[in-house]
Amino acid sequence: MTDKSTIATTFDADVIRKDFPILNRQVNGQPLVYLDNAATSQTPQQVIDTIVEYYQGYNANIHRGVHSLSQEATDAYEMARKKIQEHFNIAKSQEVIFTSGTTHGINLVATGFSSFLKKGDEVMVSAMEHHSNIVPWQMLCERTGATLKVIPMNVEGELIMEEYHNLLSEKTKLVFCNHVSNALGTINPIEEIIEAAHKVGAAVLIDGAQAAAHIKADLQALDVDFYVVSAHKMCGPTGVGMLYGKEEWLKKLPPYQGGGEMIAEVTFEKTTYADLPHKFEAGTPNICGGIAFGAALDYMNSIGFDAITQYEEELVRYATEQLLTIDGLKIYGTAKHKTSVISFNIEGIHPYDIGSILDKLGIAVRTGHHCAQPIMDFYKIPGTVRASFSFYNTKEEVDKLVEGVKRAKSMLE
Numbered sequence: 211m212t213d214k215s216t217i218a219t220t221f222d223a224d225v226i227r228k229d230f231p232i233l234n235r236q237v238n239g240q241p242l243v244y245l246d247n248a249a250t251s252q253t254p255q256q257v258i259d260t261i262v263e264y265y266q267g268y269n270a271n272i273h274r275g276v277h278s279l280s281q282e283a284t285d286a287y288e289m290a291r292k293k294i295q296e297h298f299n300i301a302k303s304q305e306v307i308f309t310s311g312t313t314h315g316i317n318l319v320a321t322g323f324s325s326f327l328k329k330g331d332e333v334m335v336s337a338m339e340h341h342s343n344i345v346p347w348q349m350l351c352e353r354t355g356a357t358l359k360v361i362p363m364n365v366e367g368e369l370i371m372e373e374y375h376n377l378l379s380e381k382t383k384l385v386f387c388n389h390v391s392n393a394l395g396t397i398n399p400i401e402e403i404i405e406a407a408h409k410v411g412a413a414v415l416i417d418g419a420q421a422a423a424h425i426k427a428d429l430q431a432l433d434v435d436f437y438v439v440s441a442h443k444m445c446g447p448t449g450v451g452m453l454y455g456k457e458e459w460l461k462k463l464p465p466y467q468g469g470g471e472m473i474a475e476v477t478f479e480k481t482t483y484a485d486l487p488h489k490f491e492a493g494t495p496n497i498c499g500g501i502a503f504g505a506a507l508d509y510m511n512s513i514g515f516d517a518i519t520q521y522e523e524e525l526v527r528y529a530t531e532q533l534l535t536i537d538g539l540k541i542y543g544t545a546k547h548k549t550s551v552i553s554f555n556i557e558g559i560h561p562y563d564i565g566s567i568l569d570k571l572g573i574a575v576r577t578g579h580h581c582a583q584p585i586m587d588f589y590k591i592p593g594t595v596r597a598s599f600s601f602y603n604t605k606e607e608v609d610k611l612v613e614g615v616k617r618a619k620s621m622l623e
């Protein structure tokens with residue numbers, strides 16, 4: 211592996227791009243400009259190789275086989291768990307639960323908390339959540355009679371922290387917030403959110419899905435109770451993710467699904483559950499996906515998160531500046547601390563129409579409400595065009611985006 215410090219100083223997106231075969235393809239006769247990284251990131255050859263090697267070399271079920279292939283697969287899968295543990299600076303490997311992704315992790319916790327909440331308790335979400343971090347909590351409140359409170363935000367797309375502190379009380383049992391908003395790019399002050407929640411005895415779940423590709427979170431330093439991510443937003447495959455939970459919480463929470471692998475002993479009278487992490491990993495998991503998740507972390511760490519963060523900041527600053535030269539263009543989400551997402555509209559033009567013209571030019575952006583309808587309601591808009599960036603994007607691609615938006619504007623006005 212190459213020394214991190216040399217890479218940081220020689221960070222070169224053009225070299226990095228060679229690791230991503232998909233970036234060579236054409237879309238509608240134009241070179242692909244992929245700016246939908248907030249929906250899913252692209253996959254480097256190193257991760258693709260890991261997947262191919264698994265199926266060509268040691269595909270087997272884990273944790274149960276006496277034979278060599280099963281041992282190899284088990285070792286690789288458990289090694290991936292260790293890599294995740296190290297990457298997020300997690301104290302114990304049994305606090306790392308493999309999931310199918312962020313949504314699965316949130317539902318696991320929300321369902322488990324049903325047995326801890328009662329009428330009169332409060333759970334709090336931020337006003338800028340992804341639907342996957344709203345709906346499970348609404349369902350939890352319906353089941354338990356607890357009340358859902360919302361931390362409001364201002365027009366810049368920042369949480370109003372005074373209001374948060376006012377809303378907190380002895381009644382607050384749980385607080386849920388994303389680390390980075392997928393619709394606005396805001397980096398939320400999660401340190402302050404966690405500390406204040408703990409003062410009133412509430413647990414905190416942070417949705418790190420959007421942050422994980424841009425910011426390396428130190429979960430012990432954060433002292434967070436739960437943190438969830440999806441591998442596919444950080445150069446890994448779809449269908450796999452991580453739920454981190456403090457051991458004390460994971461021990462208390464009931465299992466989410468029953469099945470193989472999660473039991474210690476089964477009789478028709480009574481079943482006892484396996485120890486952590488297996489208690490939450492019923493059935494055959496996404497073995498290859500988990501191993502590839504580990505490879506994705508290796509890949510990103512070989513580039514280095516300092517270099518990634520610095521490069522992306524510069525790219526987003528440049529893109530913001532260039533987009534704002536377009537008449538009538540408005541950016542939603544102008545928080546002081548933000549990363550890698552630019553949501554915008556052009557006055558009088560539907561975002562979908564801009565997105566369609568950009569697609570004809572080979573430029574992939576997302577349009578719509580980005581699974582965050584409450585944010586769109588807040589701004590009284592149907593949706594936005596969202597360009598979201600990764601470390602493999604370039605200034606030339608930003609220029610193509612800006613040209614494309616100008617062209618769309620002249621065609622649609």
Ligand SMILES: *Cc1c(COP(=O)(O)O)cnc(C)c1O
Nearest residue numbers: 311312313340388392419420440
């Ligand atoms: C993508 C995303 C999710 C959902 O992730 P899945 O992989 O679809 O489960 C949740 N929250 C945020 C902030 C996201 O960006």
